[in-house]
Amino acid sequence: MTPRTVLISGAGVAGPTLAYWLARRGFQPTVVERSQGLRSSGSPVDVRGPALPVAERMGIMPHLREAATQATAVSLVDASGRQIARVGLPAARSAAGNREVELPRGDLASILYEAARSDAEFLFDDTIIxxxxxxHGVDVDFDHAAPRRFDLIIGADGLHSTVRRLAFGPESDFVHHMGIYVATMPLDGPVNDPSHVLMYNTPGKLLSIHPSRDKALAAFIFRSCAIDGFNHHNTEQHKRIVVEAYTGAGWRAPELLDQLRETEDLYFDSVSHVRLSAWARNRIGLLGDAASSVSLFGDGSSLAIAGAFTLAESLAAAPTDHTAAFRHYETAHRTLVDPKQRGMRQVAALLVPKSRTGIAVRNLAARAWPNRP
Incomplete structure (x- = not known):
């Protein structure tokens, strides 16, 4: 029997993972990616929980550990840089047998791509039109490549998914702003202490420096209502928004804003929920943030890896019944995603308290449980 062809939109975390497992289950995967190559930037993310057995079966855990950051704790600091509380990170428990890994998102995507590239076709600098x-199938027109026909299409193309927009409807129907924006950028070099993330708060704002690996990373996370005219492709607009939000914020804000004005590698977007009543329409399905964004602080990558494996196994178990396969995948994976989505506001309250009182209460709790991750 001719292998079933699957087009995957997005070469981030979910897309290459899905391609890897589909190829091993007798499918013929093609991955299309809008960018010219893999993005090198991105905040550190975790591979943990349900993603760990998937990564172990892929044989990539040694590569993940080579790329891992060395951060073991978060130091909460005041405007003068003095530590006022310390909170342990999961990596601090590694000596006790913890298998979790924190690494830059770009490194994770590169490792997954390398694992999949020999068994899947990758089309960079292109997108579905x-x-x-x-x-019997899906006819696809690309921006650059010749038109082709596939048995199935999977949108693993993130919060602003092209596949979701074309197959399900406008983004505004499914993407709901959570009242927070995030900007991240690499700094000029490493920090003095690679074991500590530095985190500074003012009401409704967080500023952090993460040691990462080769270069430190800065993050600006702040509360704001939806910004009129926001364009997630407009980097100059993003810089203006962040500068306006953090001017006068204190601590190291002035020097970091100076670097932000000059950087060519800025990520900026809304923290949002994605909610759909179903993740598939006939032969077109969604995966990762395109289906159910949990874009707040790390769990999205682990869930993307786990979801990709579940989808591949579901399709392999019902190779001639994609409807049943999509239904099984969604039922199983929602049990992991839904609790994370419900917990996003609580996580935001801890990381970006709205008031000085909220900051003080959070810091008091951090001092009470200094080793609790």
């Missing part, structure tokens, strides 16, 4: 599905 139109999709027309019928009872």
């Amino acid at each position: 139109t999709m027309q599905q019928d009872e």
